[in-house]
Amino acid sequence: MKNPIDKLILNRVSWLADCGPDDDIAISTRIRLARNLKDTPFPLAASEEVLQKSVLAVQLASEKSKSLKNPFFMDMQDLSDLERAILFERRLISLDFSVRPRCSALIVSQHEDLSVMINEEDHIRMQAIHSGLQLLDVWDRINKFEASISDQIPFAYDQNLGFLTSCPTNVGTGMRASVMLHLPGLALANQVKPLIQGINKLGLAVRGIFGEGTDNLGNLCQISNQSTLGESEVEIIKRLEMVIAQIINHEKNARSKLLETSKNLLLDNIGRAYGLLKFSYIISSKEALNSLSMLRLGVDMGVIKTVDIHTVNELFILAQPAHLQKYAGNALSQAERDEIRANLIREKLKKNN
Numbered sequence: 001m002k003n004p005i006d007k008l009i010l011n012r013v014s015w016l017a018d019c020g021p022d023d024d025i026a027i028s029t030r031i032r033l034a035r036n037l038k039d040t041p042f043p044l045a046a047s048e049e050v051l052q053k054s055v056l057a058v059q060l061a062s063e064k065s066k067s068l069k070n071p072f073f074m075d076m077q078d079l080s081d082l083e084r085a086i087l088f089e090r091r092l093i094s095l096d097f098s099v100r101p102r103c104s105a106l107i108v109s110q111h112e113d114l115s116v117m118i119n120e121e122d123h124i125r126m127q128a129i130h131s132g133l134q135l136l137d138v139w140d141r142i143n144k145f146e147a148s149i150s151d152q153i154p155f156a157y158d159q160n161l162g163f164l165t166s167c168p169t170n171v172g173t174g175m176r177a178s179v180m181l182h183l184p185g186l187a188l189a190n191q192v193k194p195l196i197q198g199i200n201k202l203g204l205a206v207r208g209i210f211g212e213g214t215d216n217l218g219n220l221c222q223i224s225n226q227s228t229l230g231e232s233e234v235e236i237i238k239r240l241e242m243v244i245a246q247i248i249n250h251e252k253n254a255r256s257k258l259l260e261t262s263k264n265l266l267l268d269n270i271g272r273a274y275g276l277l278k279f280s281y282i283i284s285s286k287e288a289l290n291s292l293s294m295l296r297l298g299v300d301m302g303v304i305k306t307v308d309i310h311t312v313n314e315l316f317i318l319a320q321p322a323h324l325q326k327y328a329g330n331a332l333s334q335a336e337r338d339e340i341r342a343n344l345i346r347e348k349l350k351k352n353n
Contacts, residue, residue, distance in 0.1 A: 004072040004108075005083045009326060013090055014113045016313040020132015024247045024300040027180040027220065029134045030091070031142050031237075032127040034174040035108070038154040042166045043104075043119045051119050058118045061152040062107050067145040072108045076101035082331070085322035091129065093117055101164045101183035121166045122174075124149070129247070133179060133244060135237045160283060162229065172229030177237055179244045180209070184219040184297040185254035188262075188269060195247065196221075202243060203227055210291075218289035218316065223247070255301060270298035274307075278349050281344040288319045307352045315348055 015028035036042055037057065041050055055075075076084065076097070084098040092108055097120045104119040117125040127147075128142035156164040162172040170176075186192050196206045209220040223244060225236045258266040258294055273294030277281070283291075296312045298304035317323055319341050325332050328340050 003083075003204065004074050005079070005086055005326075008090070008108065008112065008304060009086065009323070010341065011112060011277075012310070012314070013129050014111050015091065015129045016316060017131040018309050018313055020130055021135055022248055023132040025182055025251050026133035026244065027182050028129055028131050029138045029193050030127055030129040030178050030180075031138045032145055032176045032178075033142060034122040034163070034170045034176075035124040035126070035146070035149075036156040036164060036166070037123045038156050040156075043121065043123060043168060046119075048103055053124050055103065055105045055118050057153055058116065058124055058149070059105065059107065059150045062116060063304060063316075064144060064152060065148040066116060067141075067148055068107070068109055070110060071114075072106075072110075074106045074108070076104045076106060082322055082325055087325060089320040089322050094125070096120065097125075101207070110138065114141065114207050122170075133241070133248070135177060135179070135241045135244075139177070139233065139237055169226070170228050172227075173231070173236065174229055174234050175233050175236065176224050177240055178207075178222045178224035178238070180220055180222050181244070181247060181251070182220055182293065182296065183247075183251050185251050185258060187219045188258055188266065189254045191250070191254060192219075195250070199223060199243065199247075204243060217286055218293040220289075220293070255297075259301070267303065270294050270303055274298065274304060275287065277345050278343045279346070281346075282338045283345065284338055285319060285341070287320060288341055288345065289316065292316055292319070307349065311348055311352050315345055318344060318348075 007327070037054055040054065043051060059073060062071065079101065082215045084093070084101065087093045087106065088095060088098045090112065092115050093106060094117065097104065097117050107116040109115065113130060114128050126142060126143070126145060127137045130138050158164055163174040165171050165174050175232060183192060186195060199206050203226055205224050207222045207224065209217055225240055273291040277291050277295060292312055292315055295304065295307065299307050299309050299312055318327065321337055324337050324341055324344070327344065332340065
């Protein structure tokens with residue numbers, strides 16, 4: 001059987017499909033649910049035997065679910081460090097999950113829009129992810145899948161508290177809804193810091209491209225709910241959607257104002273980024289992502305007409321360290337990655353001309 005990673009890597013990453021509402025700014029929408037099996041020790045306190053039983057129970061339930069057709073099933077211990085890193089870069093697993101493969105597994109749909117981590121911090125961390133701003137549609141997708149699993153596996157639940165989870169901050173709905181936003185206009189206008197401060201005051205969290213503890217590289221950030229207790233899932237989603245709509249409007253206004261009052265500043269940033277990507281022979285991951293952000297802004301605003309948006313989106317993933325090494329076919333030092341990354345970007349951009 002062909003390695004599932006080899007099959008997945010041939011896919012265009014679903015959350016970068018560039019075919020959803022407001023996808024020039026709202027890159028993707030993701031909703032994750034944390035669940036634990038009833039009367040079963042949580043993963044961090046469970047024996048290896050209990051963990052293996054949990055994997056089997058969730059796998060069997062997923063196979064019977066109509067929401068998943070012919071999914072990929074991966075035993076995390078069977079994957080190399082590089083393969084787990086690829087899954088992390090595609091936002092299919094968390095960083096903790098990638099470095100703690102003992103008695104854990106991953107289930108992924110053919111199009112990567114639905115996935116299940118088994119025995120991460122909780123027995124089940126299921127997520128649905130779509131491109132653009134689609135909170136209610138994504139909620140419908142993950143809610144139906146969760147219902148199909150709960151019909152077969154009873155979850156740890158308290159009538160007063162809701163779903164029980166390893167981390168107290170997830171108790172209640174066990175839901176984290178997030179939207180990844182591309183905010184280069186606000187960044188150029190020096191409005192990102194006050195925006196983040198305002199978002200935090202609303203009880204929402206701002207994280208980097210790969211979640212908690214990661215940087216806002218490429219002017220990308222994830223806005224998500226912090227509260228999981230005391231509100232229904234739909235209430236949380238509607239409150240988040242209202243805030244996201246306002247941020248999208250601020251970003252659109254920032255882009256328009258830059259074009260009207262600081263056109264040369266805007267064009268200079270876009271042009272320098274395009275030149276750097278097109279002609280560099282050595283480029284770091286951080287430099288590549290930040291330059292790709294400006295290039296994407298140029299394409300979205302119609303300033304750059306010779307580059308396809310799908311190429312820019314593809315490079316956001318291919319420029320990542322693990323994907324680069326998979327592309328090269330062997331392990332690479334950082335210096336080697338910087339050279340191969342530059343070569344890959346030059347070749348991809350050359351094909352667009």
